[in-house]
Amino acid sequence: QPADMWVDSIIRDILNNSTIEWWFSNGRILSQIAEASPRCYIKYLIDDLKKEDSIIKRLFIPKANISFMGPGENYTNVLWSLRMLLWEEEFFLPVSLVLMELSAIENNTNSADKPLETLCAAYTIWHPQTYVNTNQRLQTLRTLCHKYPTQGFSLCKRLVDRLDHSVIFPTKPMHWRRFEQERPKVTNEDIYESVGSICQLMIDICDFSTSQIVDILEIADQQAIGQSNREPLLGFIIQHKERFTGNYEVTNKVRSTIYHHKSYPESNWALTADEIGKWEGLLKDIExxxxxxxxxxxxxxxxxxxxxxxxxxxxxxxxxxxxxxxxxxxxxxxxxxxxxxxxxxxxxxxxxxxxxxxxxxxxxxxxxxxxxxxxxxxxxxxxxxxxxxxxxxxxxxxxxxxxxxxxxxxxxxxxxxxxxxxxxxxxxxxxxxxxxxxxxxxxxxYWTDVIIETYESSDEVVFIVNQLNAVQRYEASIDLIHRSSKYHSVQIPADVIVETIIGLLSSQPNDASRTIWYELAEIIRLIDKRNDVDREKLFFIEFVFYELLEQYGDTDHLKLIDEIMSTPQSLMDILNFMYLSSDPEERNAELEEVRQKNKQTYALLAYRLISDIRRVPCVDRTNKIDEKALKNYITQLRELAGVAHKLPQIDHTIGELLANYPEGGDYPPTAICEIIENLNNKEVNSGFRTRMFNKRGVTVRPALEGGTLEKAESLKYKTYANKIRFTYPVIAEIFDTLSSEYADMAYKEDTRTKIEKMEF
Structure with missing residues (x-):
């Protein structure tokens, strides 16, 4: 038809001019392209696979790096399009040949998303994912096996292996090229014929390699394929036993099979004594x-x-x-x-x-x-x-x-x-x-190689830790300290623990050390509760490992946080890592120090700590504010910032810390309103507003809900503003601004939802 020819010409031009970048970019629409012009799509794949610089082969080379979400291979969308085409009789053989060619590419990833698995779904004996009938599938399978015997053997093995426990993942046919097409019904006779044909095919194409002989033996003892199919497989092995007499893998497989069945002779899956007798005779001959x-x-x-x-x-x-x-x-x-x-x-x-x-x-x-x-x-x-x-x-x-x-x-x-x-x-x-x-x-x-167990004596633990530390096995020391403390309540001197942790820092632990990160976090929390620890060293350890501690529990009441929330100089020491002086000479000196002493790491640690803190200085655990102490704390901190020429940055931090006060029925507290009103500082106001906005975090909502969450936030901030509108106008203006921003966000969410509803 002219329309088909016109579409074919478009798809042909697109594919012939495609690059590997095009295949990356258009992966999501490959199934639509394949359905628009199946012949052109298949012909392109066949022609491309013959090229030395084949784009498709490059796509099917598995990735070296695998993320926690899985490999995310580049070929997934190509496989989806081929699964769809396998449903059609007309394209069944050519697509199968393409997949056989692709299955020759080495892929050892732990994934079911591979060419051979795609073929297995289409050829599955009991529930094939194709409109092709049983005889046609078997004919095609023979063609594939004689053209690609190695891959064909693997496919045959997958089709009959553990037939009574096999599963299938349904695939989808074309959307608009086929209507009311029915999959051929598979009868018991079809299954019996298919199993027999596939078993015989395995015998015909077997290359007598050890791996294929072992595969045949693995199928030859399975009840699901029936005795009439087991006998030819075992008979084939017995007929050619001289080829692998003394072969360890083969004899080991035969012996394991005999042991497996004779250990549980009453089981439904166990072979009869006569059949096992043949296996025992084979073992005797080839051992x-x-x-x-x-x-x-x-x-x-x-x-x-x-x-x-x-x-x-x-x-x-x-x-x-x-x-x-x-x-x-x-x-x-x-x-x-x-x-x-x-x-x-x-x-x-x-x-x-x-x-x-x-x-x-x-x-x-x-x-x-x-x-x-x-x-x-x-x-x-x-x-x-x-x-x-x-x-x-x-x-x-x-x-x-x-x-x-x-x-x-x-x-x-x-x-x-x-x-x-x-x-x-x-x-x-x-x-x-x-x-x-x-x-x-x-x-x-000896101390470099010895494997350490758990000990209940404090003297023994201390002795071992000192010996391990002497050879820089700090990770083993951390593991021993953790196990001994947790499971045997061994009291280890604080200085030994502290020196071990500091030694671990100096040894530059690699990725393998992450196996002890949880243990290290527990140890630091343990010594945080003790009073015999050098405070300066404890603060340093908690500062360096703050992010680790935050991952494994609450950090609000670590001694380090208590210190910086009560002592302005301690907070200023941390902020000095983050910010540079506005004085040119001091700034240049600080930049030089960063380059020489590698303090970029400390700057990053300080930033993460300050960003994570959710406490307000001079506020106790019941959220009671010591107003006089808080005002004095902020005054001293700003004085230190002025001396260091870092006042704008510190003012912004002050605003963020004041915004950490938990919101409740009597929010906002008078003490914080007084401070912000009296300071009336642009940077303090900005820091307060930023932290209030960021405290909301990530939101999750049902589909098509609209801006319900944003409306609630807008109303909340308007309520805060109304409480203090006639007493603290500076902070009221901040709340009014936040309320307006959330109202605008709610309007945008409602509008977007209306448009989405129209699509349905």
Missing amino acids: AKNPIQKYRWMFKDIYLETLAINRVDHDFQKVHKITLEIRSQVLKEIHNAKGLAGITEFAQIVKCQSIVGDVYALLCAEDDFEKILRLTQTETKLLQFVKGFFQGYAYRFGVDQLINALKRIDVEKFMDVIHIPLTAIGASKRVWDYVETLPKKISTQ
Whole structure:
């Protein structure tokens, strides 16, 4: 039709002249563009994917940085448009080919919004998101698998994996190109045919890689696909078993499957004894004969998957004993065949080599002790094995016996590694006493690496904190102080805590330190309540960490805030970080000081603290104002500001602080009105008005509500103004101005709502 041709020409010109910036900018309307001219849209994608500098491929490269809201990938809108086109028979194959091409782009993000997942939604056996019928989908799937066997295999696996637990996210077809189109109904016969065809397709395109063989095994034991489909899959593996005899991943998968089903034989999902018998026969045929490979599976985890252990029996000691006996027999067999060299060879191929070391501590010969320690000098890959060995040795024979064994070793030969067995066995006074007898280098390395637990003795905690601080492990010290104080009520001297926190500041903690921020905030709040703390150091700590403290609770009554709300000089000290003098010479000196001493950080901290404070000087916790003290406080503060040539800025701050007084039935208070009226200062008035306006914060309202909230605010300020209109005209004018501004905002909100209602 001429109209279609005209639209096609427009869309074709737009796409052919598009840049990657165009795709970024027009992501929200890509579905409309695709629906306006599907053929042109698909043809552009196909042609673009053939180019070396393909725009679409660049869009589908996942982002490196992920925010807390998720990856927000650039390709999401393109996928939405392709999901829509997959509904149509005419475009089903070409769009599927495009998605297969895009799925070849590596994407390891933890997101379901990927090309292969989009295909999975359209091809889902039991609820396909397309108008294409079952036979057409299977034909298309075969085409895709033979053209893209690797991606096709992954798609087939997704379609039949956990079929009885699968879910689908509905997608939307075109809005105005299709009317009253119905999705083909999927019958049980269709599902049965689809599962059989897909399973056979997996066999046909399997490349015999370990990952694909494991995938087939993962499907071959699932009840949902039916026995008639399980048998060909397992039969395929059995037929080609010589290809992966001795393959650890394959044998491990077979063994885990057998254990899984035989552990719960009465379950509905468990395979019959006959089927399990075939799996057991396969395992026997493909299992490695070399003990180093044969028993590798026993050390893949702390948990040992074997039917010799009754997992229903929750006697931990009994289970642990049996596990240890089984693993000990394995290591004995390896040791008898190849000695310690065999043990270390075995440790390097298992997943949990520390368990190998732990178990071997039961079997080791006396001369193995020094040999194993020497391994840390020559084989860095065996570090976890060595640590596991010493942990097991200390656990079974005692710390004293381990230390006695270390004393028989020439320390000079093992100067760089002797700390390893000491750090592996945990921290205790017996170990610390021995460490103190060793050269300083070893002692330093020990305290750098040792893992600290929780201690109930104040002397022990203080000793450990001092040792950790000496090697600049301030984060570990903070963690220990927090745990010991919170869980064991250990009283730690305030000076130790303060010096640890100041040390943390000097060490420039990185992002990893954020794991202890909450603990640090609790510790600072704890010492804030104590009276044995150096006040100057406490004020400095609370100033630096004020924003952190504000995140984890109320800060209004910290000692720092009490100080600056009662002492004008203390507030002025903080304001001096924020503002520069108006005197040229003083200003230049302050600028030079900022450049030299990096006081920009203090300026930012001071700004955040002053902006956050919601207290008024000389006002107690019941909101009672000491009028005489408040007037004296403001007078002294303004005098200090005048000397520092910073009076306008300080006046603005005074106005903000006065606006912090909580609003209630008798608001505004006479004392504050008197001060503002007597000062009648432009900067004070501006600061007061600014803080009053900002106190409102963020508002949330229902849709189409209009300016109800703003009307309430306008009425509130008009009420305040009317109370003092004939006594305090300066502050009444401020309230009148705020009332007028909110009335204007209410009018704009009402107007906007009327326009929005017209759209519905």
